[in-house]
Amino acid sequence: xxxxxxxxxxxxxxxxxxxxxxxxxxxxxxxxxxxxxxxxxxxxxxxxxxxxxxxxxxxxxxxxxxxxxxxxxxxxxxxxxxxxxxxxxxxxxxxxxxxxxxxxxxxxxxxxxxxxxxxxxxxxxxxxxxxxxxxxxxxxxxxxxxxxxxxxxxxxxxxxxxxxxxxxxxxxxxxxxxxxxxxxxxxxxxxxxxxxxxxxxxxxxxxxxxxxxxxxxxxxxxxxxxxxxxxxxxxxxxxxxxxxxxxxxxxxxxxxxxxxxxxxxxxxxxxxxxxxxxxxxxxxxxxxxxxxxxxxxxxxxxxxxxxxxxxxxxxxxxxxxxxxxxxxxxxxxxxxxxxx
Amino acid sequence: xxxxxxxxxxxxxxxxxxxxxxxxxxxxxxxxxxxxxxxxxxxxxxxxxxxxxxxxxxxxxxxxxxxxxxxxxxxxxxxxxxxxxxxxxxxxxxxxxxxxxxxxxxxxxxxxxxxxxxxxxxxxxxxxxxxxxxxxxxxxxxxxxxxxxxxxxxxxxxxxxxxxxxxxxxxxxxxxxxxxxxxxxxxxxxxxxxxxxxxxxxxxxxxxxxxxxxxxxxxxxxxxxxxxxxxxxxxxxxxxxxxxxxxxxxxxxxxxxxxxxxxxxxxxxxxxxxxxxxxxxxxxxxxxxxxxxxxxxxxxxxxxxxxxxxxxxxxxxxxxxxxxxxxxxxxxxxxxxxxxxxxxxxxxxxxxxxxxxxxxxxxxx
Numbered sequence: 001x002x003x004x005x006x007x008x009x010x011x012x013x014x015x016x017x018x019x020x021x022x023x024x025x026x027x028x029x030x031x032x033x034x035x036x037x038x039x040x041x042x043x044x045x046x047x048x049x050x051x052x053x054x055x056x057x058x059x060x061x062x063x064x065x066x067x068x069x070x071x072x073x074x075x076x077x078x079x080x081x082x083x084x085x086x087x088x089x090x091x092x093x094x095x096x097x098x099x100x101x102x103x104x105x106x107x108x109x110x111x112x113x114x115x116x117x118x119x120x121x122x123x124x125x126x127x128x129x130x131x132x133x134x135x136x137x138x139x140x141x142x143x144x145x146x147x148x149x150x151x152x153x154x155x156x157x158x159x160x161x162x163x164x165x166x167x168x169x170x171x172x173x174x175x176x177x178x179x180x181x182x183x184x185x186x187x188x189x190x191x192x193x194x195x196x197x198x199x200x201x202x203x204x205x206x207x208x209x210x211x212x213x214x215x216x217x218x219x220x221x222x223x224x225x226x227x228x229x230x231x232x233x234x235x236x237x238x239x240x241x242x243x244x245x246x247x248x249x250x251x252x253x254x255x256x257x258x259x260x261x262x263x264x265x266x267x268x269x270x271x272x273x274x275x276x277x278x279x280x281x282x283x284x285x286x287x288x289x290x291x292x293x294x295x296x297x298x299x300x301x302x303x304x305x306x307x308x309x310x311x312x313x314x315x316x317x318x319x320x321x322x323x324x325x326x327x328x329x330x331x332x333x334x335x336x337x338x339x340x
Numbered sequence: 341x342x343x344x345x346x347x348x349x350x351x352x353x354x355x356x357x358x359x360x361x362x363x364x365x366x367x368x369x370x371x372x373x374x375x376x377x378x379x380x381x382x383x384x385x386x387x388x389x390x391x392x393x394x395x396x397x398x399x400x401x402x403x404x405x406x407x408x409x410x411x412x413x414x415x416x417x418x419x420x421x422x423x424x425x426x427x428x429x430x431x432x433x434x435x436x437x438x439x440x441x442x443x444x445x446x447x448x449x450x451x452x453x454x455x456x457x458x459x460x461x462x463x464x465x466x467x468x469x470x471x472x473x474x475x476x477x478x479x480x481x482x483x484x485x486x487x488x489x490x491x492x493x494x495x496x497x498x499x500x501x502x503x504x505x506x507x508x509x510x511x512x513x514x515x516x517x518x519x520x521x522x523x524x525x526x527x528x529x530x531x532x533x534x535x536x537x538x539x540x541x542x543x544x545x546x547x548x549x550x551x552x553x554x555x556x557x558x559x560x561x562x563x564x565x566x567x568x569x570x571x572x573x574x575x576x577x578x579x580x581x582x583x584x585x586x587x588x589x590x591x592x593x594x595x596x597x598x599x600x601x602x603x604x605x606x607x608x609x610x611x612x613x614x615x616x617x618x619x620x621x622x623x624x625x626x627x628x629x630x631x632x633x634x635x636x637x638x639x640x641x642x643x644x645x646x647x648x649x650x651x652x653x654x655x656x657x658x659x660x661x662x663x664x665x666x667x668x669x670x671x672x673x674x675x676x677x678x679x680x681x682x683x684x685x686x687x688x689x690x691x692x693x694x695x696x697x698x699x700x701x702x703x704x705x
Contacts, residue, residue: 027448043498057486067603076603087500111582119603136568136584137576143606214614245577256580266577267408326566326609327575 121177132265134173162236172200192219242275386565393690449550453510463542468501480677488512549618
């Protein structure tokens, strides 16, 4: 750490004359036909910061430093950097940028917040704390929904179809990936937090999808709040990745999650069912006949939801299918409204 | 074109050394006379082959008759004859070409896409630098042929070389051309990393895997196990990771593939699937190509994978393909991956067609 500090200090102060200070030293090392990458190169920095992160117990030390260095150099992944950039010495500005971002990582900030963006279903979305960071599992929820929609002839092709309600839009990941892959669809995206609504709107604009999405600040757990959604007409689909963590599990979450992501986006109450049950309760009022609800849940929820639905025959909802994520855990539910 | 393959095929029509007036009966002609109507020879297109074969005989006969008129005293008649002869020769050449196309069996993957894999071989950093240059060459060749080129994995070395990379290449007859590039490529030069100016020989390996269509290869999802870093614990909202590497294992065969190139786990899974399908398809095709003669100079598939097929000698500015013993000069231009590389590949293709034909003719069924 000391040597690094000296180098960086020397580098920053000696930059004015290209021949001066640490810059000159780095240059001469570079020209001495050694096939090793200098310490001030992208490779050298990744090596350095990986060691620092490991020493400080930061999870995914190598991935974190690779993503940060790549990002500062303008690439999404370290491997996609043009090989020549791997070994060139970096500019002072780049070094400073990397230093700042790595300091954030030392404070356990999630990499997605550090970079300010992340990829989901082929889209690059802006990320900003404390709005919930999309998880890889949720990409599979999108896949399932697309498969189901493709099998319904009337839903495909007609304008404004399917009409989708998303509860808890967060960064807009689900809403926007559906919009981008279902060109005729429209989405009503709802969230109880202003930060989420704001971020969804910004991502929609970045992706030029703002014309087909309506964002509404709304808390579905407040009694009758859903009536505000009636003017948009009955929906074909309701989708959600609702807060589903069991309350007692909240304190066991990693510092990255606990300290930076909005607990409200995660905590589902005692059995993780609070928001899920609210969504299922409002669904019959807002769904077309035979409309569907797609949810991402905790692996313990399929049974809980099944019994809950049985205790509420008035809702006329049935659990039609459970789908596993690619780690083999039951993760996604398809609930359908049936006509009694 | 004057290439070896072309000469080889010509030789099948008429053994070299025989003069024109003596009617040559090369092995191909004899073969056609016996077998042109056979359905087994040319599945689905036997009538076409028979018709072309007959037409060829007719045209050749007409040519011979017209040639007699060259000795006529009448100038006008002579001129007419010359014109007709030129026409007949052109038609005959076209018919021969058509017959060859009908006879040379095309492989199932010929029309499709492929996955290109490059790996550094013997020679440390120098081998990795060379691997990077060869990969760039193919990327440019794909652009030259107007093919789609998508990098699937890319593992650079510390000094800008390449340990291993793979790319998906697709377009018109992509596999048909690229299939001859599989094997060990050797480079001879003074490496950038060499302090004392000595010549080194390093190697890199190219593997070409044809990509199956959905129909060509059907995989049961139940036969697959997908490994990711998120496997332990509850996953989902409980975990935030940026390690989106995916490995897919085909349980019945144990074949697996991985991808960690993208930020999106789904994308990594798609790429890993693509590579897995290509590997499994390759294995299945091996059964077909194993029926082919071992004595062929141009081997495709895993049989050719460890063959030293080509040497790139920088001091002599020469690239030599050892299978057809053809050398091209101007190595720098060759490595740009356009017409020179295309010329070499065309020569290889001609020779491979020739070897196919020889096998077809000499089969005793």
